[in-house]
Amino acid sequence: MNSSRGSMSHKARAQRALAAMNSLGFSKKLAYPVLKRLHNLYDKKWELIEDDNYRALAEAVLDAQMNGGPVDDGDQELEQDEDRHQRHSTVRSDSDDEMDTPDSPDFMTDLATNRRGNSDDFPSPPPRRGAMVISPRGATPLQSRASPRLLGRRRRQVMEEDLQHDVFLREPKPEPDDMDASNCQNAQLGLVDLPHGARSSRVLALPPPDRNSKRISGAENRTTQHCRNREMSSSVAPTSNIMNNETGSRVRNMQAATCLDIDVASSAMGEVKMSLKCSLDPSKFCMPALEAVFKMVENKCLLSHKVLPPDLSIGSLMKEICQCVVQLGTEDTVEHNMQSDSIGNGSRSENGVNQKQKAAEELFVSKDSGNGPVNSTLAQERHLALSTLRTIHDVTDISKGEERVRISIVNEFGEEKCPPSFYYMPRNTVFRNARVSASLSKIGDEDCCADCFGNCLSAPVPCACARKTGGEYVYTPEGLVRPAFMDDCVSVSRFPEKHHMVFCKTCPLESSRNKASPEPCRGHLVRKFIKECWSKCGCSMQCGNRVVQRGISCNLQVFFTENGTGWGLRTLDELPRGAFVCEYAGEILTNTELHERAAQNMHPIVLDAGWCSSEGLLKDEKALCLDATFYGNVGRFINHRCCDANLVVIPVEVETPDHHYYHVAFFTSKKVEAFEELTWDYGIDFDHAKASFQCVCGSRYCRGRKWRLDDQRM
Ligand SMILES: C[S@@+](CC[C@H](N)C(=O)[O-])C[C@H]1O[C@@H](n2cnc3c(N)ncnc32)[C@H](O)[C@@H]1O
Numbered sequence: 167m168n169s170s171r172g173s174m175s176h177k178a179r180a181q182r183a184l185a186a187m188n189s190l191g192f193s194k195k196l197a198y199p200v201l202k203r204l205h206n207l208y209d210k211k212w213e214l215i216e217d218d219n220y221r222a223l224a225e226a227v228l229d230a231q232m233n234g235g236p237v238d239d240g241d242q243e244l245e246q247d248e249d250r251h252q253r254h255s256t257v258r259s260d261s262d263d264e265m266d267t268p269d270s271p272d273f274m275t276d277l278a279t280n281r282r283g284n285s286d287d288f289p290s291p292p293p294r295r296g297a298m299v300i301s302p303r304g305a306t307p308l309q310s311r312a313s314p315r316l317l318g319r320r321r322r323q324v325m326e327e328d329l330q331h332d333v334f335l336r337e338p339k340p341e342p343d344d345m346d347a348s349n350c351q352n353a354q355l356g357l358v359d360l361p362h363g364a365r366s367s368r369v370l371a372l373p374p375p376d377r378n379s380k381r382i383s384g385a386e387n388r389t390t391q392h393c394r395n396r397e398m399s400s401s402v403a404p405t406s407n408i409m410n411n412e413t414g415s416r417v418r419n420m421q422a423a424t425c426l427d428i429d430v431a432s433s434a435m436g437e438v439k440m441s442l443k444c445s446l447d448p449s450k451f452c453m454p455a456l457e458a459v460f461k462m463v464e465n466k467c468l469l470s471h472k473v474l475p476p477d478l479s480i481g482s483l484m485k486e487i488c489q490c491v492v493q494l495g496t497e498d499t500v501e502h503n504m505q506s507d508s509i510g511n512g513s514r515s516e517n518g519v520n521q522k523q524k525a526a527e528e529l530f531v532s533k534d535s536g537n538g539p540v541n542s543t544l545a546q547e548r549h550l551a552l553s554t555l556r557t558i559h560d561v562t563d564i565s566k567g568e569e570r571v572r573i574s575i576v577n578e579f580g581e582e583k584c585p586p587s588f589y590y591m592p593r594n595t596v597f598r599n600a601r602v603s604a605s606l607s608k609i610g611d612e613d614c615c616a617d618c619f620g621n622c623l624s625a626p627v628p629c630a631c632a633r634k635t636g637g638e639y640v641y642t643p644e645g646l647v648r649p650a651f652m653d654d655c656v657s658v659s660r661f662p663e664k665h666h667m668v669f670c671k672t673c674p675l676e677s678s679r680n681k682a683s684p685e686p687c688r689g690h691l692v693r694k695f696i697k698e699c700w701s702k703c704g705c706s707m708q709c710g711n712r713v714v715q716r717g718i719s720c721n722l723q724v725f726f727t728e729n730g731t732g733w734g735l736r737t738l739d740e741l742p743r744g745a746f747v748c749e750y751a752g753e754i755l756t757n758t759e760l761h762e763r764a765a766q767n768m769h770p771i772v773l774d775a776g777w778c779s780s781e782g783l784l785k786d787e788k789a790l791c792l793d794a795t796f797y798g799n800v801g802r803f804i805n806h807r808c809c810d811a812n813l814v815v816i817p818v819e820v821e822t823p824d825h826h827y828y829h830v831a832f833f834t835s836k837k838v839e840a841f842e843e844l845t846w847d848y849g850i851d852f853d854h855a856k857a858s859f860q861c862v863c864g865s866r867y868c869r870g871r872k873w874r875l876d877d878q879r880m
Pocket residue numbers: 585730731732733734768769802803804805806807858859860861862863
């Protein structure tokens with residue numbers, strides 16, 4: 167700040183301020199009321215107005231202009247202030263009176279005169295070298311000392327006008343002396359809403375940041391109007407980096423955010439803007455939808471932690487936003503590149519998406535992302551087409567954004583980059599004939615807690631939904647299955663012979679295998695159910711009795727196993743006993759449909775946990791099973807381990823009170839270390855029939871070992 171200004175009279179300072187505005191092309195008529203307002207707002211501190219070449223004033227004037235010209239609402243305030251001043255001045259000392267205060271009648275008269283006067287009366291400040299400005303009217307370029315940020319806003323204003331005519335804009339080049347801008351290769355990005363009929367959003371390049379702008383000063387300077395927080399590459403983790411250093415994965419690295427610039431600016435008109443700048447390769451970037459970015463940040467920061475971590479800061483949230491923008495903005499490109507690598511016939515479109523493949527997929531794929539099962543039909547004929555089209559999955563997130571958390575995939579041991587093709591589907595979907603009735607009318611008063619609110623677990627008395635589990639909630643406030651309930655579930659899974667089984671008169675499973683002469687029923691285990699609150703319940707989605715329906719919340723990774731079981735699933739964090747991991751999601755089939763596709767199937771799960779309640783023969787459409795061969799979630803990667811697996815399956819009632827349909831949920835049966843493989847016991851009877859695979863689980867209780875030894879002896 168020019169120290170000589172400190173001794174100038176207020177009148178002179180006001181004149182200088184208006185002259186500076188004039189040199190930017192703002193008329194005194196426009197600038198004057200804004201100056202008055204700002205002067206009041208800044209508690210008559212001229213330094214703040216003069217700081218950074220009248221930056222705050224210029225921004226406020228520009229805002230006033232954009233909001234429809236001069237707004238002289240400062241008059242009243244100023245007049246009131248003047249009254250106050252006059253009353254106050256009667257008790258002021260002589261020395262005070264010597265000061266030529268801006269709210270003195272003198273100041274007012276002079277400003278009023280200047281308002282009427284000619285703009286040429288004011289001396290123009292010396293031009294800044296190299297600064298190119300577009301005039302407010304977008305007509306005459308002129309040189310000025312305005313900050314680059316202001317110039318940027320004015321450019322943007324013109325750009326927005328241009329966009330209305332769908333004009334393509336070139337990115338403004340960073341100013342040669344702007345180191346900040348050159349560190350980050352690209353310009354700032356922003357979204358602009360377009361007028362009706364135009365494309366919904368466009369990425370605009372904003373000008374490089376003002377290197378003169380103030381750094382965050384926090385409490386030290388509460389009047390600072392512009393803050394910036396820059397962190398260079400070392401402090402920002404690679405965003406879409408699926409190479410895990412600890413595991414030494416060979417899967418390729420994606421774009422990393424090499425620099426993060428957080429910019430906060432406010433105007434005197436009460437507007438505060440925050441901007442993020444992430445450095446990336448623009449050729450590999452396509453601006454993602456903001457909703458997707460926010461959803462991802464929520465998932466990463468809030469939902470996956472369930473509670474806010476103690477070290478949460480706005481800075482780290484902003485960093486996450488920046489990283490999510492980079493990740494989402496580069497995913498399509500990476501996927502496309504991989505498709506081109508493997509298929510070799512990709513025709514690249516403007517935004518990096520293989521249009522040919524997209525169009526083909528749209529023909530074949532109809533997916534539902536709503537809650538619960540939906541009676542949509544997924545034609546089996548699509549499978550073949552899909553498997554040729556979708557040979558490669560998105561390597562950064564196998565769920566393709568369908569889950570609350572990103573699920574990465576790595577192969578540390580083999581050449582195979584991805585598992586055989588399948589369509590990721592976070593929830594079960596009916597294949598064709600299965601009948602899943604999730605109607606509200608079927609949920610009686612006894613099956614819901616309509617009068618509850620908030621979190622049922624904090625109510626003094628357990629709600630109606632807990633009645634089905636003996637009047638006790640299965641979940642602890644931490645969202646874990648209670649130890650006693652878990653003990654029972656583990657026992658049923660580990661020692662089935664010790665537990666109650668029901669035998670159908672005519673088993674739907676056997677009759678679907680051989681309708682004419684079905685074999686006798688082999689028995690179905692009676693399992694304990696969890697009953698979660700649902701749509702007719704009055705509690706919130708965050709209720710502690712809603713765990714499975716909220717979806718995956720732990721950090722999982724699909725990886726290529728070393729022991730020959732192919733792809734498997736592991737946790738990246740330590741998990742306590744009783745933690746929900748994921749559902750087994752797939753197509754809902756009738757047993758007949760399952761039998762028809764038996765030749766192709768992997769390991770379907772028969773939904774027979776509720777068969778004990780059925781009298782006589784279950785109708786075919788009620789005897790259901792889940793098949794994740796073609797459509798499924800991460801549950802399809804969980805390998806088998808005999809007896810001492812670390813996961814246990816628990817049936818969960820959510821949307822249907824009858825137990826012909828339910829959710830198959832995996833919970834940890836013991837504490838699981840980070841990077842440990844997650845396994846469950848498929849319950850295969852290796853003695854009874856030759857299994858579809860030779861077990862290599864490595865468990866000391868392996869039931870397949872005997873079978874393998876027999877094989878070797880032959
Ligand atoms: C539900 S899938 C699990 C994911 C599978 N590993 C993959 O790569 O997609 C079941 C298949 O995995 C393999 N598998 C799972 N557990 C196994 C085990 N203990 N021993 C040998 N193979 C196993 C078998 O091929 C089995 O058919």
